[in-house]
Amino acid sequence: MEVWTICLRHIATKINPRSYKTWFEPIKPIKLSKNVLTIQVPNKFFYEWLEEHYITIIREGMRIALGPGGQLEYQIVVDDYKKVRASESLDKKANDSVIDIASKKIKNPFVIPGLKRQLVDPQLKPSYTFDNFIEGNCNRLARSAGLAVAKKPGGNAFNPLFIFGDVGLGKTHLAQAIGNEIISRHDDKNVIFVSSEKLTNQIVHALRNNSIDELVNFYQMIDVLIVDDIQFLANRPKTQEIFFHIFNHLHQIGKQIILTSDCPPKSLNGMQERLISRFKWGISADLLAPDFETKMAIARAKIKDDAIELPDDVLEFICYNIKNSIRELEGVLITLIAQSALNNKEIDIPLTKEVIKHFITHMSDEVTVESISRLVAEHFNVPLEKLHSKTRKRSIVIARQLSMYLAKQMTNKSLKQIGNNLGGKDHTTVLYACRSVQNLMDTDQIFKDTVFSLEKKIRMSLHAG
Ligand code: ADP
Ligand code: MG
Numbered sequence: 001m002e003v004w005t006i007c008l009r010h011i012a013t014k015i016n017p018r019s020y021k022t023w024f025e026p027i028k029p030i031k032l033s034k035n036v037l038t039i040q041v042p043n044k045f046f047y048e049w050l051e052e053h054y055i056t057i058i059r060e061g062m063r064i065a066l067g068p069g070g071q072l073e074y075q076i077v078v079d080d081y082k083k084v085r086a087s088e089s090l091d092k093k094a095n096d097s098v099i100d101i102a103s104k105k106i107k108n109p110f111v112i113p114g115l116k117r118q119l120v121d122p123q124l125k126p127s128y129t130f131d132n133f134i135e136g137n138c139n140r141l142a143r144s145a146g147l148a149v150a151k152k153p154g155g156n157a158f159n160p161l162f163i164f165g166d167v168g169l170g171k172t173h174l175a176q177a178i179g180n181e182i183i184s185r186h187d188d189k190n191v192i193f194v195s196s197e198k199l200t201n202q203i204v205h206a207l208r209n210n211s212i213d214e215l216v217n218f219y220q221m222i223d224v225l226i227v228d229d230i231q232f233l234a235n236r237p238k239t240q241e242i243f244f245h246i247f248n249h250l251h252q253i254g255k256q257i258i259l260t261s262d263c264p265p266k267s268l269n270g271m272q273e274r275l276i277s278r279f280k281w282g283i284s285a286d287l288l289a290p291d292f293e294t295k296m297a298i299a300r301a302k303i304k305d306d307a308i309e310l311p312d313d314v315l316e317f318i319c320y321n322i323k324n325s326i327r328e329l330e331g332v333l334i335t336l337i338a339q340s341a342l343n344n345k346e347i348d349i350p351l352t353k354e355v356i357k358h359f360i361t362h363m364s365d366e367v368t369v370e371s372i373s374r375l376v377a378e379h380f381n382v383p384l385e386k387l388h389s390k391t392r393k394r395s396i397v398i399a400r401q402l403s404m405y406l407a408k409q410m411t412n413k414s415l416k417q418i419g420n421n422l423g424g425k426d427h428t429t430v431l432y433a434c435r436s437v438q439n440l441m442d443t444d445q446i447f448k449d450t451v452f453s454l455e456k457k458i459r460m461s462l463h464a465g
Contacts (some may be wrong), residue, residue: 003037190222321460
């Protein structure tokens with residue numbers, strides 16, 4: 001529909017592609033009568049989210065598409081599983097799961113023999129909470145989807161909630177935080193957190209002992225099932241088949257499923273297609289590598305409890321250099337604190353450098369023309385090779401000239417060597433670049449600030465040797 005397309009075109013220019021894909025692509029325009037446009041959204045939560053986060057740009061879009069009198073109406077798709085749930089609850093079975101477990105004597109695979117626990121132990125670590133899961137751009141969608149799930153487990157569109165991301169970015173922490181939050185809000189819910197490895201072992205064990213029905217029954221009575229690192233089930237067809245039954249049953253009666261993985265559903269090689277398609281039923285939310293500010297906030301939060309003061313420049317140094325994993329960031333902090341306590345050393349940059357070198361190998365302090373151009377290219381978001389090319393595109397010319405200028409300032413290399421290192425330019429080109437940058441800095445304060453912050457970043461980075 002023309003009107004909605006115009007509106008979308010405006011919205012697309014205002015938000016990032018990821019949010020656009022998540023929140024706007026699923027919307028269907030239904031009808032336009034007079035100047036009232038009706039759009040269909042998948043569920044109520046979706047509608048609330050749009051109203052809360054995007055109402056301003058939606059209004060702008062509507063004004064562009066329909067003029068000042070334009071109005072918007074939402075239509076919400078009725079959730080199918082609610083119907084299923086309503087009929088299921090007639091026979092009350094699914095609700096009283098705790099009692100069920102006791103009365104039916106279904107073996108709880110988490111009970112260590114001899115310990116005789118009646119209730120299901122959720123297998124959660126209380127220290128993983130939302131409070132200490134610091135929010136940043138890298139995790140905002142996943143975190144808020146997680147909170148939405150925790151508020152209304154099962155009763156939302158995020159089923160399953162599929163959290164994915166590289167190692168050390170907080171998947172387990174977030175999944176556990178959701179579990180803990182659910183328990184504190186709804187003490188009648190049976191929550192289980194299980195790693196895929198443990199689940200696989202339980203299944204293998206049960207198959208061997210002819211107790212697979214009991215195991216499946218146990219899982220089918222859980223209200224919130226959290227399975228960590230689901231990619232581990234790849235190439236395990238038997239385990240997948242059993243998990244498929246558990247998943248289907250729980251999903252059908254409106255129980256919440258939360259999964260984590262190191263990749264999105266579609267990239268799960270060795271996973272049955274029918275499982276992959278089910279993983280896509282709810283929402284997939286990724287955890288990205290944190291930006292500098294988020295790393296700083298996480299680092300500050302981590303040391304808060306340790307009653308140890310780390311100078312800001314040490315924290316900055318760590319956050320500049322630990323790139324891709326929050327687990328590594330924690331590792332550096334813990335080692336530093338331990339070292340300083342053990343040896344009664346002050347925590348300063350030299351000590352920090354030593355510690356970090358154990359975490360990231362092949363690093364040195366020496367600033368080189370290469371390391372400068374790499375950081376500059378990264379900053380301007382241009383491919384490194386382009387700096388070496390002859391391209392005259394403005395953004396690349398600036399990045400190239402800035403690399404030359406910074407190389408001149410920060411290394412002992414001659415104009416000639418710098419030119420050579422940057423794609424064989426001659427020394428007059430380098431000289432010209434240095435002057436241009438200087439001129440621009442004199443007239444443009446924003447550019448000057450950029451140069452200074454880049455200089456600081458380079459000074460504080462360890463470089464690939
Ligand atoms: P993954 O399961 O993705 O490999 P984890 O959940 O084990 O990662 O996280 C690694 C470490 O980083 C954990 O100690 C976790 O508490 C911490 N961490 C990750 N993300 C955050 C965050 N946003 N705020 C605070 N700590 C975090
Ligand atoms: Mg994990």
